[in-house]
Amino acid sequence: MTTKIWKVFISLALVAVLLVIAAEFGLRWMISDQMKKDFAAQGTTTSAEPSISFGPTPILLSQITGMIPQVDVETPSTVQISEGSDGAPRVDGAPATKISIDNLNIKDNANPTAGHLEVNTELPEDFLLAQAQASMAAQTAKQQGGDFASQLIRGLVKITKVDALAAEQAVKVEFTDGAATLTLRPTLENGALKFKAEDASLLGMNLPSQVTDTLTTAMEKQATELSGLLKVDQLQVEDTKISLRLVGDNVPLNELQGTGEPQRPRN
Numbered sequence: 001m002t003t004k005i006w007k008v009f010i011s012l013a014l015v016a017v018l019l020v021i022a023a024e025f026g027l028r029w030m031i032s033d034q035m036k037k038d039f040a041a042q043g044t045t046t047s048a049e050p051s052i053s054f055g056p057t058p059i060l061l062s063q064i065t066g067m068i069p070q071v072d073v074e075t076p077s078t079v080q081i082s083e084g085s086d087g088a089p090r091v092d093g094a095p096a097t098k099i100s101i102d103n104l105n106i107k108d109n110a111n112p113t114a115g116h117l118e119v120n121t122e123l124p125e126d127f128l129l130a131q132a133q134a135s136m137a138a139q140t141a142k143q144q145g146g147d148f149a150s151q152l153i154r155g156l157v158k159i160t161k162v163d164a165l166a167a168e169q170a171v172k173v174e175f176t177d178g179a180a181t182l183t184l185r186p187t188l189e190n191g192a193l194k195f196k197a198e199d200a201s202l203l204g205m206n207l208p209s210q211v212t213d214t215l216t217t218a219m220e221k222q223a224t225e226l227s228g229l230l231k232v233d234q235l236q237v238e239d240t241k242i243s244l245r246l247v248g249d250n251v252p253l254n255e256l257q258g259t260g261e262p263q264r265p266r267n
Contacts, residue, residue, distance in 0.1 A: 031052065031059070032052050048076035049076070050073065050074060050075040050076065051073070051074045052072070052073050052074075054070060054071055055069060055070030055071075055072070057069045057070065066105065066106055067103060067104065067105055067106070067107075068103075068106060069102070069103060069104075070100075070101070070102060071099075071100075071101040072098075072099070072100050073097075073099040073100075073101075074096075074097070074099075075094070075097050075099075076096050077093070077096040078092075078093030078094055079091065079093045079094065079095055079127055080092045080093050081127075081130045084134070088133055088134045088136075088137035088138070089133050090134070091127070091130045091134055094121075095121050095122055095123055096121065097119060097120070098119070098120040098121070099118070099119050099120075100117075100119075100120075101114045101116070101117050101118075102114070102115050102116040102117075103115030103116065110254075111253075111254055112252075112253045112254075113250060113253065114248070114250070114251045114253060115249065116248075116249050117247065117248045117249075117256075118245065118246070118247050119230060119245070119246040119247070120243070120244070120245050120246075121243075121244055121246075122238075122241045122242070122243050123241060123242045123243075123244065124240060124241045125162050125163065125164055125240050125241065128162045128164070128171065128242065129161065129162040131219075131222050132159050132162060132215070132218070132219060133158075133159050135218030135219060135221065135222050136158075136159055136215055136218055159173060159174070159175055159215075160174055160175065160176060160178075161173070161174040161177075161178075162174075164237055164238065164239060164240055164242055165239065166237055166238045166239045168185075168237075169186075169237045170183050170184060170185045170237060171184045171185075171186065171237065171242070172184075173215070180200075180211075181199070181200070181201055182197060182198075182199065182201075182211075182212060182215065183197070183198040183200075184196070184198075184215070184216070185198055186235055186237065186242065187235075188233070188235055190231075191231025191232055191233065192220075192223070192224065192227070192231070192232065193220070193223035193224075193226075193227065193235065193244070194216075194220055194223075195215075195216045195219050195220060196216075197212035197213075200212050227246055228255075228256055229251060229255055229256060230246035230247060230248040230251070230256075231246065231248060232245070233245055233246070233247050
């Protein structure tokens with residue numbers, strides 16, 4: 001009799017364990033599937049899908065504690081560049097991103113908060129070029145001056161190429177197919193991405209400061225929109241791209257809507 005009882009007990013225990021495992025996998029699949037549906041609902045066109053993982057800690061336990069210790073998310077690039085109505089490019093979507101969250105507080109399901117959030121992303125040259133062109137167009141549209149510098153910005157200074165140069169840790173900008181050149185050196189200042197203009201020349205002569213100021217202001221505005229509530233704590237210029245790491249503590253995820261997805265500047 002005792003042997004039979006133990007067999008029944010072991011069988012029930014195994015069933016319980018299997019049910020817990022099934023529930024754990026089911027919950028993880030449900031969350032992952034929902035994220036993919038939300039991603040697809042954004043109207044992005046990409047053959048790749050986002051992925052999400054939660055580390056070794058059971059997600060079922062988080063329903064009791066209200067805390068998910070670790071969440072890792074990877075999203076593919078959804079960048080789409082098209083021609084805008086004013087001739088400047090329109091940039092939609094965001095570059096590929098890797099997101100790591102420690103201690104995700106889900107006690108308030110409507111307002112999850114990341115104890116620590118880290119975002120790694122790469123900005124390729126075609127993305128940088130389109131953003132620079134769109135930003136420059138929006139910035140110069142606001143300038144109505146009749147002096148030489150203002151006329152030069154509106155009529156001559158059109159960005160046609162961007163090269164990220166790892167050896168120089170800088171970005172070279174060409175205007176009007178090389179008629180003018182400018183070197184932008186990205187730096188970090190109190191968690192913000194800044195650009196220092198160097199070696200600005202037009203047919204061998206110095207570019208007016210208004211030109212360089214207009215571009216650096218426009219690029220820094222785009223960088224601010226990209227980072228949102230996060231701080232940029234790591235910057236690396238590589239050949240063909242810029243790599244960034246953004247971090248934040250006690251970050252409300254609902255307030256990060258749009259972070260990493262810069263919008264086309266408005267006039």
